[in-house]
Amino acid sequence: MSSLTYNHFFILSLIVFIIGCFGLFLNRRNMILILMCIEIILLAANINFVSASVFLNDINGQIFSIFILTIAAAEAAIGLAILVVYFRNKGEIDVTKINQLRD
Amino acid sequence: MFLLGTFYFFASFLIFTCISVIFSKNPVNSVLFLVLAFLNSTFLFILIGAEFVGIILAIVYIGAVAILFLFVVMMLDIQITTLMFNIKRYIPLALLFAGVILAEIIYLTVFKSSKSNLSEIVRSSNNTEEIGNVLYTKYFIDFQLSGVVLLLAMIGAIVLTHVYRPSIKRQNIDKQNTTYSKDRIKLVDPKSGEGLNYNE
Numbered sequence: 580m581s582s583l584t585y586n587h588f589f590i591l592s593l594i595v596f597i598i599g600c601f602g603l604f605l606n607r608r609n610m611i612l613i614l615m616c617i618e619i620i621l622l623a624a625n626i627n628f629v630s631a632s633v634f635l636n637d638i639n640g641q642i643f644s645i646f647i648l649t650i651a652a653a654e655a656a657i658g659l660a661i662l663v664v665y666f667r668n669k670g671e672i673d674v675t676k677i678n679q680l681r682d
Numbered sequence: 683m684f685l686l687g688t689f690y691f692f693a694s695f696l697i698f699t700c701i702s703v704i705f706s707k708n709p710v711n712s713v714l715f716l717v718l719a720f721l722n723s724t725f726l727f728i729l730i731g732a733e734f735v736g737i738i739l740a741i742v743y744i745g746a747v748a749i750l751f752l753f754v755v756m757m758l759d760i761q762i763t764t765l766m767f768n769i770k771r772y773i774p775l776a777l778l779f780a781g782v783i784l785a786e787i788i789y790l791t792v793f794k795s796s797k798s799n800l801s802e803i804v805r806s807s808n809n810t811e812e813i814g815n816v817l818y819t820k821y822f823i824d825f826q827l828s829g830v831v832l833l834l835a836m837i838g839a840i841v842l843t844h845v846y847r848p849s850i851k852r853q854n855i856d857k858q859n860t861t862y863s864k865d866r867i868k869l870v871d872p873k874s875g876e877g878l879n880y881n882e
Contacts, residue, residue, distance in 0.1 A: 653835030660839035
């Protein structure tokens with residue numbers, strides 16, 4: 580392979596996706612890291628969308644990546660708000676100790 | 683060749699930063715590595731000619747989301763020593779997951795690889811104008827709906843984190859609007875050397 584092809588970006592986005600999922604699987608202590616892993620997974624989806632859009636010469640992929648960006652920002656805001664409220668109630672953010680919905 | 687070398691540089695740097703996000707002991711380091719990962723993907727997007735999305739990624743993710751993470755990490759005051767991995771217990775699940783994904787990669791890249799028009803970068807003259815022409819016409823309703831989603835997220839975050847404290851003194855707007863100035867203010871003309879009697 581001498582030139583840049585879509586397969587490069589496809590495999591890169593898969594690797595980034597797997598790293599994000601590994602973070603979700605392996606990390607059981609820190610809730611902030613779970614939110615960061617979700618951001619990494621959405622970044623992998625963005626890389627796939629944008630590179631496919633460029634290599635197919637179809638602008639719709641980049642527009643969908645903008646929508647993904649919007650949803651990721653909203654999700655981060657809501658998730659961090661829930662995290663702050665949980666920390667205020669419990670005094671810790673250990674994921675293994677979240678076993679009830681009420682106070 | 684220059685494109686390929688630059689791609690490999692930024693891609694390997696991106697993978698390294700993503701791994702560092704997961705394996706950092708300190709959450710502040712994780713957030714800063716996340717910023718670096720977003721910056722690398724911005725460079726990758728600009729490399730293949732998607733400048734607008736790349737710059738938007740830098741502005742939105744690095745400027746807003748990562749800084750929000752940084753504020754929350756600094757606010758929460760987590761003990762670094764308690765953040766450990768429980769690798770031995772979850773490594774079989776992770777290996778199973780990795781096996782499934784690896785099988786999917788091999789299946790997709792070896793057996794289903796398309797040799798059609800996926801090999802050339804088609805550079806447009808003006809990426810931003812192209813996006814604007816489609817985003818404000820074909821996806822106009824979706825664009826507005828994403829704004830509604832952001833508004834809902836903002837309201838939800840404020841409602842969740844807002845704490846009502848009755849001890850704080852606030853203005854009562856209704857009470858202010860229903861009074862007249864002559865009930866509250868009295869004009870007096872004090873003579874020189876006598877001062878005022880406040881009880882009147």
